[in-house]
Amino acid sequence: MPKSGVLTRVARFSVRRRRLVLSFTVLFMVVAAVLGTRAFSVLQDEGFEDPSSESARATEAEGRFGGSAPDIVVVAAATDGDVDSSASTQEGTRISEELTSVEGVGNVTSYWTSGTPPSLRSTAGDSALLLVEIDGDLGDEAVAGVRDVADRAAEDSGPVTLAVGGGETIGVAFGETIEGDLARAESIAVPITLLLLVLVFGGLLAGALPLFVGVIATLGTFLSLYVIGSITDVSIFAINLTTALGLGLAIDYSLFIVSRYREELHKGRTVEGAVVRAVETAGRTIAIGALTVAVSLSALLVFPQYFLRSFAYAGIAVVLTAMVASLVSLPALLAVVGTRIDALRIFRRRNEHREEQGFWYRTAQRVMRRPIAVGVAVVAVLLLLGSPFLGVKFGSPDARMLPESEPARIAAEAIQRDFSGDASESFPVVVEDIAGDPAPALTDLASRVSDLDGVERVETATGTFAGGESVVPSGPQSAQYVDDDAGWLSVVPTVEMGSDEGESLVEAVRALDGDGDVLVGGQTAELVDSRASIWERLPLALGIIAVTTTVLLFLLSGSLLVPAKALVLNLLSLTATFGAMVWIFQDGHLSGLLDFTATGAIDTTTPILMFCIAFGLSMDYEVFLLSRIKEEHDRTGDNDHAVALGLERTGRIVTAAALLLSVTFFAFGTSGVSFIKMFGIGLAIAVLMDAFVIRGLLVPAFMKLAGDANWWAPGPLRRLHDRIGISEAEPIEPVDDAAGEGAGAPAVPDRVFTSE
Secondary structure, eight states: OOOHHHHHHHHHHHHHTHHHHHHHHHHHHHHHHHHHTTGGGGOBSOOOSOTTSHHHHHHHHHHHTTOOOOSEEEEEEETTSOTTSHHHHHHHHHHHHHHHTSTTEEEEEETTTTTOOGGGBOTTSSEEEEEEEEOTTOHHHHHHHHHHHHHHHHHHTOSEEEEEESHHHHHHHHHHHHHHHHHHHHHHHHHHHHHHHHHHHSBHHHHHHHHHHHHHHHHHHHHHHHHHHHHSOOBTTHHHHHHHHHHHHHHHHHHHHHHHHHHHHHTTOOHHHHHHHHHHHHHHHHHHHHHHHHHHHHGGGGSSOHHHHHHHHHHHHHHHHHHHIIIIIHHHHHHHHGGGGGTTBOSOOOOOOOGGGSHHHHHHHHHHHSHHHHHHHHHHHHHHHHGGGGGOOEEOOOGGGSOTTOHHHHHHHHHHHHOSSOGGGOEEEEEESOSSOHHHHHHHHHHHHHTSTTEEEEEETTEEEETTEEEEOOOGGGGGGEETTEEEEEEEESSOTTSHHHHHHHHHHHHSOOSSEEEEOSHHHHHHHHHHHHHHHHHHHHHHHHHHHHHHHHHHHSOSHHHHHHHHHHHHHHHHHHHHIIIIIITOTTHHHHTOOOOSOEETTHHHHHHHHHHHHHHHHHHHHHHHHHHHHHHHOOHHHHHHHHHHHHHHHHHHHHHHHHHHHHHHTTOSSHHHHHHHHHHHHHHHIIIIIIIIIIHHHHHHHHGGGGGOOOHHHHHHHHHHOOOOOOOOOOOOGGGSTTOOOOOOOOOOOOOO
16 A cells, blocks of 8 residues: 555656656556457456356256257248248248358258247247257357348348347347447547536536546556456456446546545646645555455455456456556656646636535534434435345346347247247256166156146157157257266246246255255346356455445554544445345336336346445545545544545535436436446446545534544554554645756745535
8 A cells, every 4th residue: 555655756757757657557548448459359258157166067067968948049930921931931040051051150950951940930820930950159249140031021021020139149138238338338428428528627628637647557458357267267348348447437536536636736836746646545445445445346356256356356446457557657647737737727716715614524523413313314215215226136137238229139029928948048957977777757847847837848758748748759959968988957947937936946946855966047047157156255345345445544543443434434334225226127117218118027147246245435535535535634633624625625526426427427318228237337336425425414414413423443453553554644845846947936826625
């Protein structure tokens, strides 16, 4: 963790070697831009499952037998309304053969070429299915090839039209939608952010500097995702959120630096003196805040799902990039800008006023006159807003998270609606270590599984079973269901597997005894197993966050109560976010306005991920506020005055930073993927709630009630803090800028840059 001496040396190096620093910065941006554009090619669309779970073992074993759930499901609709007509049969057979020749396609099971099985025919008889398996790692190529076949069928206006769906197609659709969302979100966020920065600083030049750092962080995000994704699995969902996080934090951090720099210039310091002092003070806060965010994200590493770990890998890299850009590149740029920081002003400053007359100082004083009333009222409102989370239901991502016009979603809904058993949601039941001939054991288990509620049919080595009876004898494909002392069943459900009924079906199958080791796989089994592994590791993740955050805040404040208060208040700030997440995205309120389809469930990983990100951001603002309160308390020993003055000195900047960060998140809330939309809107709510409600009302109320106990710690811990704690550096004297290249003239004292 950087101490003031280290930050001082970093700042002086950046100022005096500004050309070298900026040259390396530009070089980094060029390299990041070139390599970062390849990020999408190495990112994955999976990662929600626990690789060591029963469901993962079942899926792996299923592949070993040579069978698997279809990667692509093509819905073929007969234009004459009859898939058994001569025209439909001829065209369906031709299309089946054409799909077989597509690069990357390993096998095609078609209604017309597999003996017209009823399971591949819609209940109305007007459409049929073609199940496509992909050979090797050519998923994207195979999907593109199958789509080409579908497009040609549409252009020819033949007797059959095709809709392409299935798991692989849905994954590709997610990637394409997210890539387009990213460009749209940035086109929205960047101009609005620049406008807000100009309003905050009153001028174009000062407002553009944080955006410059934001560009560095954004490019660094793509570079880190490309590098990390080339080494290990990284979820494609990480790209939008880490880009938003990097852009937002970079602007926040640079906002702190630029604001403190202007404040020091207005006190009469030279350019180098103001830059160094800004990095010593605001830079220290940035370093601690960045470390706090990184620690919160690092808790995601304890989970086995690489979807969650992706945000730790990429998020930590992005946070560090934003921090380094703010502490190294931005000071060099400030040294070049010098006293011209207020050039290109659009708005004139208001008249100077005393800090005790500021809005946030007066707000804190009013709160501290009635701390119990304010505290109880705010906590009650937050708990009320969070109450919908008590009814949360967990599910898995599916095609309904895509826009309604997306072909992959249209195909998925057609399968669910028009076919009696959803073959695209079939799941495997693997039986290993069978004693003797596997056939009787598979027959017995298939018969019992097929008799369960929610099962349409079961296919295995000895035939097809329905209602507890054999309905179709074994055929030429039976060999794929057995291997020495093991075999497997393919269970085709009649219920939606992402629903409560689907989970009940999985549990019912697992409850059946079999001759051998029975493993249930599939998406719903993965959901059940993933949820269990998350709950198992959740205490460890929360413990990591609580302990490390307590240690960091203790080193900053020398208090035990302040870290405890911060933990409690940050948890309260998330209640409204979690409540809104369920009320809007699970229950479907505002779905028309926000243009998404409510699935009635929230992904299992979502609360964990949002907690870690939002908690880190909340703690970031806590560190910024606490450092100014501590600075004033060390100087005067007056708790109430320190709280009010700390809030006054940070209120304007924290609220501006929160608005800027929320703009970035709200922009990503325009995503066509409801999963990303939920994160963008949810995190924006969390940031605004924390900056305006927690920092503006609950912090002064709680610190007033605690009084001098805010700064208490046992003797041994106090001595420990005195030895290794983080404290404010002594003010440096203005330095003659002539020592640095291109020195600027000393600033003319203006006024203290405080809240207006």
